[in-house]
Structures are given as C-alpha cells and as structure tokens.
Amino acid sequence: MASLLETDIEFVIVDTSGDREQHEPIWSMGGKGVFVKEVQAAVLEGRADMAVHSAKDLPSQTFDGLVLAAVPERGDPRDALVGCALVDLPPGARVATGSVRRRAQLADLRPDLTFEGLRGNIPTRLAKAANFDAIVVAAVALERLDVTDRLADLLATSVMLPQVGQGALAVECRRDDDATRTALAAVEHPDSRRAVDAERAFLAELGGDCDLPAGAYATTGAGDGAGLRLEGLLASLDGRIILRHRAEGAEPEKLGRDVALHLLDQAGGRLLLNGR
Numbered sequence: 574m575a576s577l578l579e580t581d582i583e584f585v586i587v588d589t590s591g592d593r594e595q596h597e598p599i600w601s602m603g604g605k606g607v608f609v610k611e612v613q614a615a616v617l618e619g620r621a622d623m624a625v626h627s628a629k630d631l632p633s634q635t636f637d638g639l640v641l642a643a644v645p646e647r648g649d650p651r652d653a654l655v656g657c658a659l660v661d662l663p664p665g666a667r668v669a670t671g672s673v674r675r676r677a678q679l680a681d682l683r684p685d686l687t688f689e690g691l692r693g694n695i696p697t698r699l700a701k702a703a704n705f706d707a708i709v710v711a712a713v714a715l716e717r718l719d720v721t722d723r724l725a726d727l728l729a730t731s732v733m734l735p736q737v738g739q740g741a742l743a744v745e746c747r748r749d750d751d752a753t754r755t756a757l758a759a760v761e762h763p764d765s766r767r768a769v770d771a772e773r774a775f776l777a778e779l780g781g782d783c784d785l786p787a788g789a790y791a792t793t794g795a796g797d798g799a800g801l802r803l804e805g806l807l808a809s810l811d812g813r814i815i816l817r818h819r820a821e822g823a824e825p826e827k828l829g830r831d832v833a834l835h836l837l838d839q840a841g842g843r844l845l846l847n848g849r
Contacts, residue, residue, distance in 0.1 A: 578760060585621040587612045613639060616745060622753050623746045628738025628769055629711070633777035635745070642754050643744040644769050646762040648713035650740035650790060652733045655699065655715075656707040658726035662686065666706035669698075673810055675709045677786035678733050680812030699723055713740045734788035734806045734817070737772040741765055764793040767801060767825045774829025775805050779837070785846060786810065789832070791825070801825060805832040807842045816840045 608630040615621040617638050628644065635641055652675060662668070662683065669691035670676055676688050689705060691698055695714045702708045707725065715721050744760070746753040768791035775789040786808040791801050804819040818835045822828035836842040 578756060585615055587615050587621075613745065616747060622750065623744055623757065626743045626745065628741040628743040629736040631738065631743045631745075631773075633737070633773050638748055639745045640748045640754065641743055642746045643757040643761045644766040645742050645744070645760045647741040647765040647768065649716060649727075650735045651712045651730060652709055652728045652735060652739075653712040653715060653724050654707045654709060654726040654728065655723050656702050656705060656725055659683070659707075659728065659732075660726075662706055668707050668709065669701065669705040670709040672709070672736070673784075674736055674786040674788050674806075674808075675733065677808040677810060677812035678788075678806075678815070679709070681808070681815050682732065684812075695720075711736075711739055730790050730804075734804060735790050737776045737787075737789050738769050739790075741769050743769070767791070768793060771801050771803050771825035771829040774826040775803065775833045776829075778830045778833035779807065779842075780846070786812075789829070791828075801828055803828050803832050805829075805836055807836045807840075807845060809845060814841075814845060816842055816845070 609624070609626050609632070612621075612624045612626065613636050616624045617636075623642070624639075631641075657666070659682070664685050665687060666683075666685075667687050667689055668679060669689040670679075671691045679686055680688070691701065691708055693701070695710060695718055698708055698710060699720065702723070712724065712727055715724055744757055746757060771791040772789040776787065779787055787806060789803060789805040791803040793801055800821050800823045802819065802821045804817060807816045808814060816836050818832050818840060820828060820832050820835070822831065837846070
C-alpha cells in the first residue's frame, strides 16, 4: 500500500482477537469480523487514518462511521494446496484448513478425505504443513510472502470457488475524512472494486456473515464487455449439498443480490440455512 500511495506511511500495529485465539475455529468466535474489529476501532478512534484488510476478512456490512474507500488491483483469487496436489492425495488423506468453505468443497470432490483445523498466519501454517498430507491456503498469500516454491497445486475457481473478496485488499477510512478518501482514490482499481462489490452484496443477501460454507467469484467483461459474471455457492457443512448459480449483470450490488436470492429461493438455500 505504501508504494501504491507514493507517500510516507507510519504503521500502527493492532493485535486482533482472531490473531490471539488461534486454537478456536473462526466460526465459533463470531466469524470473519474477529480479524478486523480492533483494526476498525483504531481508525474510528483516530489512532490510524486508514485500515488495510484482506477483503475476504471484511464483514459484508461496512461498520458505521467507516467507508470502504479503495480496492486496489486484485491478486490471485484461487486457493492453493501446500504439501501435495489434489490428484496425488492418497485415499483418506489428512487435509488441514480452518475454512468451512474449503472443507465442504473438498469433501464434495473427495469424500474420502479427512480434515483437521488450521489457524495462524501463513508462516505458522507453512510450519505445520509437514504434519498433514496437505494444507489449504490462499494462493495470493504465498505470492505476497514470496514463498510460491511451497505451492503444490493451484485450484481453479471451477474446482474451488473462492471466498468473497479473496485475493483483494480492502482499504477503509473514516467516512468524514475527506483528505484520506481523496488520497485513497489514487489506488482504486475499478474492475476489482466492481467484482468485490458484487461478491460482498452476495454475502450480505445471504444474511451478512452466514456461517454455512459460502463463496463467490466475480469477473469483468461479461456480455458486451461492460458487465460482470458472478458465480455463487452455498453448501452444507459436510459438503453433501453444494448449490451453485451463475449470472451476468451490469450493476454489481444487484447482481450479487440476484445470485444469492436464486440460491435461497429457487435452489433450496433457505431450507439449507434453516436446517443447519
């Protein structure tokens, strides 16, 4: 971010509950917001001017008093395996992931697999990789840390639909901080923003931070080139039920809502939510 803004940056280190409580599954701690609440508080209280999040960690509803001011150009949205490629995993292989989305989709692909929880930052996860047949991480995290040599398999989005916002950064600032909003406009990437907005609208329509496995991935250039294509997923925790729907549209938020509503009202998603 500092290089994108071309200005001096003073970093404010914030220790979040998601970072501290590494033995608890994310879904038992209140969902993805555990990684951002303390960071958002630092901005609201004036201890920091902006907060840079992994977009996939950001709740679907923007916190009151803040604004999602910029989405820089998105990196690789795909999931990756470390330790072993998917096709080479032996029957009954042990795969570690802290994500119910990843677990459900892998269970659908390979019902023989067994799963273990995995928490911590990327260096911590990589250090634990030898304890399992494979671990699942975001490909972009390996790229940003320059450890792509650990990558054993890149999972196409048709195989593993990503988390909402995966691969993208999301930069928040105070809603009334006009100077910071103006500065952050310089790092906004319009296509990435439209894609992330569509995916976040999808998640919001599902019910904010739905605790069932859910994912969405939007790409630009659909139809006449000006639109978006969005694929959304909702699944049961065990991966026995996987609901998918794909649609195209020009307006990101409407497209996200439409895909979510199709899954909920026409594909049986509400029954899935009520039965969880």
